Amino acid sequence: MMRQRRPPSDPARGGRVGLTVILGWPCLMLGIFMLVPFMLLIRVSLAPADVEQLWGQGVTLAAFGAMQQYGVMSAIGYSLVYALAIAALALCLAFPLTWFITGMTRRGQIGGLIFLLSTLALSDVLIAFSWQVMLARRQWIAQWLLATGLLGRSKSLVPGTGAVLYCLLYISLPFTVLLLYPALSRLDRSYLEAARPLGATPVRSFFTLVIPLARMPIMMAFARSSITTLGAYTGPLVLGRPENWPLSVIIGKVALSAQNMPLSAARALTLLLALTLVLIARRGRRVG
Amino acid sequence: MNTLTRAGRGLFLALLAVFLALPLVLVTGVSFNGKQMIPTSVGSWR
Numbered sequence: 001m002m003r004q005r006r007p008p009s010d011p012a013r014g015g016r017v018g019l020t021v022i023l024g025w026p027c028l029m030l031g032i033f034m035l036v037p038f039m040l041l042i043r044v045s046l047a048p049a050d051v052e053q054l055w056g057q058g059v060t061l062a063a064f065g066a067m068q069q070y071g072v073m074s075a076i077g078y079s080l081v082y083a084l085a086i087a088a089l090a091l092c093l094a095f096p097l098t099w100f101i102t103g104m105t106r107r108g109q110i111g112g113l114i115f116l117l118s119t120l121a122l123s124d125v126l127i128a129f130s131w132q133v134m135l136a137r138r139q140w141i142a143q144w145l146l147a148t149g150l151l152g153r154s155k156s157l158v159p160g161t162g163a164v165l166y167c168l169l170y171i172s173l174p175f176t177v178l179l180l181y182p183a184l185s186r187l188d189r190s191y192l193e194a195a196r197p198l199g200a201t202p203v204r205s206f207f208t209l210v211i212p213l214a215r216m217p218i219m220m221a222f223a224r225s226s227i228t229t230l231g232a233y234t235g236p237l238v239l240g241r242p243e244n245w246p247l248s249v250i251i252g253k254v255a256l257s258a259q260n261m262p263l264s265a266a267r268a269l270t271l272l273l274a275l276t277l278v279l280i281a282r283r284g285r286r287v288g
Numbered sequence: 289m290n291t292l293t294r295a296g297r298g299l300f301l302a303l304l305a306v307f308l309a310l311p312l313v314l315v316t317g318v319s320f321n322g323k324q325m326i327p328t329s330v331g332s333w334r
Contacts, residue, residue, distance in 0.1 A: 093304065096300065097300075097301070097304055100297060100300075100301060115305070115308070115309075116308070118312060119308050119311070119312060121312075122311055122312065122315060126311070126315055127311050130310070130311035130314045130315055131311065133314060133318075134310060134311075134314060170307070170308070170311065173304075173308065174308075202293075
């Protein structure tokens with residue numbers, strides 16, 4: 001005999017309990033994995049330096065007072081410039097690339113995506129050292145630039161800002177394509193065909209139809225690229241000049257070499273504050 | 289125009305493919321060649 005389930009006495013209350021349980025788990029995970037380390041970061045930044053115990057007891061603002069040392073302000077500037085430049089460059093290259101991939105046959109799309117995914121098999125350390133080797137004085141890139149006259153004399157292209165940008169772009173590009181791919185592959189291309197009899201050229205249709213329809217994935221890809229580039233460490237460390245290092249490298253140096261955890265925590269918070277200010281300014285400009 | 293567009297697309301895809309393939313080819317080649325890509329050995333490449 002089949003048992004009949006009794007309906008809950010109050011469906012609205014049951015729904016609320018279910019929603020609380022469903023939302024409770026991610027909130028708990030966010031609290032544990034994001035809020036706790038963030039609170040710890042704030043606590044460490046306010047502690048006095050103590051090499052033996054990582055940080056000392058008590059509260060002081062000394063770490064925030066040392067902001068003028070080691071060119072922190074210029075490092076913040078380089079961090080933001082690298083982040084925004086790489087996000088913009090990656091988007092400018094990845095968007096047409098994804099558009100072309102989604103226009104290919106099924107086999108071509110799979111091949112293109114597998115190729116992109118295979119580049120992710122390299123760690124950022126391997127990518128940085130690969131570019132260091134390829135941009136060296138004796139390698140073919142420098143030799144080819146010398147032969148074509150683009151390089152005045154034989155020299156290594158590393159360390160340099162260009163090498164850092166190549167490396168960071170190489171890391172960001174596959175992720176940007178993978179973020180854009182679902183939206184662009186679902187985009188109905190009949191819109192473009194419908195726009196053609198109305199006088200729109202393919203280029204005009206691309207800019208007035210495709211890009212506005214993919215606005216949200218574009219914003220997501222830009223945010224992802226800029227945030228991950230902001231924390232890039234190996235590429236700028238290996239390929240950049242010390243005077244062009246972003247703040248993430250300075251933070252790593254202060255934490256690992258100088259063993260000054262409060263100072264590195266204070267600088268991490270400063271970087272976070274700088275990014276927040278940029279986002280607020282951008283939002284304010286959009287609202288205005 | 290169509291040929292030009294197709295040629296431009298082909299050039300764009302080819303350049304990007306080379307850009308993305310270079311480190312992959314280098315790492316694969318170096319690993320098969322038996323050379324180390326650790327920082328201490330990088331000086332010898334310069």
